[in-house]
Amino acid sequence: MPDHTGPPRTAPSPLAPPSPPSPPATPAPPEPAAGPSVLYPEPPPVADRGSASAPACFGDLNLDQVITAITAGRDAYGLRPFFHAPLTDVDAVAFRHEVFLDLEDEPLRTALEAFARTLRHMREHLEQAGTLRDVHQQRRLHLDAAHGYCAGVTRLAAALRANAPRSRGLRLIARYLAALVASSAFDALQAEAARLVRELDDLSYLMTFTADRVSVALVEDQADQDAAVARTFARFGPPPREQRAKRPVSLAMDRIEAAILARVTLLYPELFAALEAFRERYAEFLDPTVAAFDREAQFYLAYREYMQGFERAGLGFCYPTVSATDKTLEVVGAFDPALARSLLVDDARPVCNDVALRGEERIFVVTGANQGGKTTFARLFGQLHFLAALGCPVPARTATLFLTDQVLTHFEQEEDARALRGKLQDELLRVRALLERASGRSVVIMNEAFSSTTTDDALLLSRKVLERLLALGVLGVWVTFIDELAAQGDAIVSLVALVDPDDPTRRTFELARRPADGRAHAVAIARAHQLTYEELRRVLGA
Amino acid sequence: MHPERDFVLDGPLPAGAEATFRDLELRTLVAAMAAGDGFVAEVARRALLDPLKDPAAIEHRQAVLRDGLANPEVVRALYDLAGATIERPKRSSWGSLRDNPGYGVRHSREVLRIFVEAFRELRRLAEREAERFESAGFNTFFDLVQRELTDAYLAEIEAHLHELAFRDGVVVSARLGPGNKAIDRVLRAPRARAGSAWTRLGRRLQQRFARVDAELTFELPPREEKLARALADERDRGLERVAAVLAGAIEHILAFFQALRAETAFYLGCLHLAGRLDALGAPRCMPEPRPSHEGLRAGAGLYDPCLALNAGRPAVGNDLAADDVALVIITGANQGGKTTFVRSVGLAQLLLQAGLFVAARSYRASVAPTIFTHFRREEDATMRRGKLDEELARMRAIVAHLRPGSLLLLNESFAATNEREGSEIARQIVRALTEVGVRVFFVTHLDDFARSHYQSSGDQGSGDGVRFLRAQRERDGTRTFELIEAPPERTSHGEDLYRAIFAADAAAPEA
Missing domain, CATH: 3.40.50.300 (P-loop containing nucleotide triphosphate hydrolases)
Incomplete structure (x- = not known):
């Protein structure tokens, strides 16, 4: 449709068919960059950087819930693969501990969070630019994205310089950013972006509407009629509070707005020519290392935020002492974060457990x-080892842990319709696969294995598997109803789940090191029904 | 109604008010005060159930009531004026005031014209009657009306209403915000302020020049309904602030008339009740x-x-x-x-x-x-x-x-x-x-x-x-x-009754 007044040649007609949308300016994909990483001291092979699919133990250990909670609200970063890839090297664990420690420093953490916000806005701007048709709008969003990016990088570089991080990871980034900010290319980008933003912010224009036309002009000193009217009526009471500038849901403009904007560009031809040139020249302004850092830093920030939810409730995390050689386990005040989180919703507290395996002790039989x-x-045991291997603080007051290569779990499967023999066979196949994967550095969690067969069978099978595990030297937990398993030699530690002696109907959720004794449990149930000897004597009249 | 504050018609009544209303049969009293006017009934109910706690405040009301009993026709006139002013604009739909600023401004102009008229009448009444009143309540009110609602002020309002008809078009200034969308729209006077003769002349030339500057004007093509609507929408966005200011002013003025109506309703109710009791010789x-x-x-x-x-x-x-x-x-x-x-x-x-x-x-x-x-x-x-x-x-x-x-x-x-x-x-x-x-x-x-x-x-x-x-x-x-x-007195009817009924029954249990 023709524009009657014929817009000038210099400006594309807002009413002409839209020009093909410019290539969407999306942030660089978070590919491993050439620059330093804040997650690894040495860039590991891509295969070891975690896959999108979770390790098999995640469901059994409720680690899927834990990681979902940690990464909640950060889907854009694609953090899950980081949490699927345990470290195999004690130094790599230390590398991450250092970064976590640095982030306990308020100014550093604040700087990183602010940087993340800045880049999030940048991405929003670029995404919006991709959805809009009007070139003046696209260019402006691109400019604002670049402007915000420059400010964010500059501020982060300054914060890192001012707060002197001690971690290798952040020191490497600090050095990289310092060099980037000092480069003339970055300087030119930043200066030009700042100039354009300032000039665009400062300009104003006048629109005159009549029934069938709108014309645009520079503002002279036309009186503010809004203010004049407000002054007159102030006598009756305060004017309504300025509605909080309703942020437009969409920046999209209709054709009239576009027509006006096209004419505003004619009022300021040089400025808008410069804006166009900026878009061409700095089409790809985002540094890939900066983009990668933005993503990787979220690993730490997300985990920290997760920990804070517990720390506010008095449940602390600690940096575990991790060894790849010493299998001693010393954990004090450990809790299952997945369980704790659901308890905290109801203002309840989980019971914290102390756990230790010393000398030749390897496997708990519970x-x-x-x-x-x-x-x-059992879950807690696996979680502690897995989280420690991620290089993260663990949910305990103090912890000394072995750096495991993997956590393998064997939990009772959901009931299914298969015949008992089929089920047992299936279970044995799974156990065999587990044993094939397990190494001397693995952690193995067995939960109610072989419960589908007779006790004699279960005892026999369990003993066999247990012997294999002991031979491998794995660390592990074996939850079972078979008391006899608890007496299988020095490498076995027997734990018994207790009930409250005063109120046998209440579970304590505490586990005590003591020989397995089925009767303790039976007595508790009897007392709950008032059928102990003493109770019966009293009820019957002594 | 209060020396310090407005009488409030909504909001919760004190605890137990409903029970008191029922137990004391206030309905009868309220009906006598209302004399068939539902609004007076509501005000009377509320005034009775929300008692004053301060003797001074009570005396303030008593003084106003004495004035009212002496000048019943003025109380009636004030009540009628307030009621009529509130009712008149109601025929238009208040609901859409905020939604469409263009409609809002047009509608607000109509309503405000009604209010200005009512203000004039109120002031004339005040000038005519003020001297016959003695109470602080009435005097404060009449003083306020005569001091605030001067001809000059009412003319100022009317001048604004005239300009808001936009006979020369709507002039709006704006700046560019995120995505180069217009922000900070300000409604402007259609012509630049008068400066020296030379600048006036210069501007006029500029203006004329700008008018023919076709590049800077967008003209609606004929029969483009959608585009015409978009043009109106964009113009209306420039009217949002003034529409809000007018709506706010209307709210304030309406509140004034509502308060006037509520307060006079109370005293009118008192007049009704006095008339009924006096007629009975009570x-x-x-x-x-x-x-x-x-x-x-x-x-x-x-x-x-x-x-x-x-x-x-x-x-x-x-x-x-x-x-x-x-x-x-x-x-x-x-x-x-x-x-x-x-x-x-x-x-x-x-x-x-x-x-x-x-x-x-x-x-x-x-x-x-x-x-x-x-x-x-x-x-x-x-x-x-x-x-x-x-x-x-x-x-x-x-x-x-x-x-x-x-x-x-x-x-x-x-x-x-x-x-x-x-x-x-x-x-x-x-x-x-x-x-x-x-x-x-x-x-x-x-x-x-x-x-x-x-x-x-x-x-x-x-x-x-x-x-x-x-x-x-x-x-x-x-x-x-x-x-x-x-x-x-000791009453023993119950015991007697018991005996009477259970006398024959030796096994009757003691109550």
Whole structure:
């Protein structure tokens, strides 16, 4: 459709068919960059950087819930693969601990969070630019993105210089950013972006609407009629509070707005020519290392935020002492974060457990009351090792842990319709696969294995598997109803889930090192029904 | 209505207001005040149920009321003017005011023209009548009207309304925000301010030049409905602020007229009630409000105005002398005027604390921080076992709001159980309340309760701040409705009845 007044040649007609949208300016994909990484001291092979699919143990250990909670609200960063890839090297763990420690420093953490916000806005601007048709709008969003990016990088570089991080990871980034900011290319980008933003912010224009036309002009000193009217009516009471500038949901403009904007560009031809040139010249302004750092830093920030949810409730995390050679385990005040999180919703606290494996001790055999915290303990054991291997703080007051190569789990599968023999066979196949994967550095969690067969069978099979695990030297937990398993030699530690002696219906969720003793459990149930000897004597009249 | 603040028509009523309304049969009183006007009824109801607590505030209202009683036609004129002004713009839809600024401005101009007209009339009325009024309330109001609503000011408003017709088009300045979308739109005067002759000339040339500068103008192609709408929308966005300012001003002015209407409605209601009582020949008097701590409550010829209004003739009055009396126990024959009496006490208190005249020949009372009624609920017979429960729960709710000096009217309370238990409950409650300074009027058949108080209060029944009143029946059975100061009589009808019915039954269990 023709524009009657014929816009000038210099400006594309807002009413002409839209020009093909310029290539969407999306942020550089978070590919491993040439620059330093804040996650690894040495860039590991891409295969070891974690895959999108979670390790098999995640479901059994409720680690899927944990990682979902950690990464909540950060989907854009694609953080999950980081949490799927345990480290195999004690130094790599130390590398991450250093960064976590640095982030305990308020100014550094604030600087990183601010940087993340800046880049998030940058991405929003670029995404919006991709959705808009009007070139003047696209250019402006691109400019604002570049402007915000420059400011963010400059501020982060300054913060890193001022706060002198101690971690190798942040020191490498600090050095990289210092060089980037000092480069003439960055300087030119920043200066030009700042100039254009300032001039665009400062300009104003006048629109005159009549029934069938709108014309645009420079503002002279036309009186503010809004203010004049407000002054007159102020006598009756304060004017309505300025509605908080309703942020337009979309920046999209209709054809009239576009027509006006096209004419505004004619009022300021040089400025808008410069804006166009900026778009051409700095089409790809985002540094890939900066982009990668933005993503990787989220690993730490996300985990920190997750920890804070517990710390506010008095449940602390600690930096575990990690060894790749010494299998001693010393954990004090450990809790299952997945369970704790659901308890905290109801203002309840989880019970914290102390756990230790010393000398030749390798495997806990856990027996005792149902719902007494046995499975929770098994999960906790696996979680501690996995989180420690991620280089993260662990949910405990203090912890010394072995750096495991993998956590393998064997949990009872959901009931299915298969015949018992089929089920047992299936279970044995799974156990065999587990044993094939396990190494001397693995952590193995067995939960109610072979419960589908007779006790004699279960005892026999369990003993066989346990012997294999002991031979491998794995660390592990075996939750079972078979008391006899708990007495299998020095490498076995027997734990018993307790009930409250005063109120046998209440589980304590505490586990005690003691020989397995099925009767303790039976007595508790009897007392709950007032059928102990003493109770019966009293009820019957002594 | 208040020396300091506006009378508020919405918002919660004090606790127990509904019960008080029912127990004291305020409906009759309110109907007499309303004289068929629903709005007056609502205002009257609210004024009666939301008592003033400060004698000065009561006197302020009494003074205004005296002015009103002397100039009824002015009260009526103010009420009518306020009502008509509020009702007139209502025909347009208020709802869409905010949605469309262009429509909003047009609509607001119409409404404001109505308001300006009403302001002129109000000022003329003030100029004409102000001298005949003496009360601070009316004087403040008339002064305000004459001071604020001058011709010059009203002309200023009209000038704005004229400009907001936009005969030269809508002129809006703006800046570029995120994505180069327009922000900070400001409505501008259509022409630049007059400067020197030279700059004026220069601008005119510029303007003319700009007009022909086709490049800077976008003209709607014909028959482009959608585009025309978009153009109007963009223009209207420039009107958002002024539309909001006008809507805000309308809200304020409307609130002014609503307040005027509510306040005059109250006094109009008072005029109606005075007219009804005067026509019956029933006495009324302007009571004397006293501070709460003085503990005074006395009057002559106190009657229940609702009874008089319903009966269409003056009601029997009682004198009340309850200064420094913490507890008045009213006993005696059924239908002998006990409930009527306790109602007349409650109504007098509410009328006094609403700033109204009182149904009595003379009355003087301390204001009560709160006023509560606890009457037996006849209609709660559905759940017999829950009845005492219900009563006690209601009592518990009331207790939370009682303060020293509060007035509590009990009518057959705690009778939902046997007499001994009821008496014990009553004793404990009443004792606790009177000790903290709550003033209690208690109509009761609980002999045990009444007599135990009488025995412990000395021979005359007047010690300890306790008074005993008794409804009586003449020997021939006729009722006088007058209460006399007299000790509670032992009534043994119940026991007799029991004997009469169970005499033959030797195995009858003791109740």
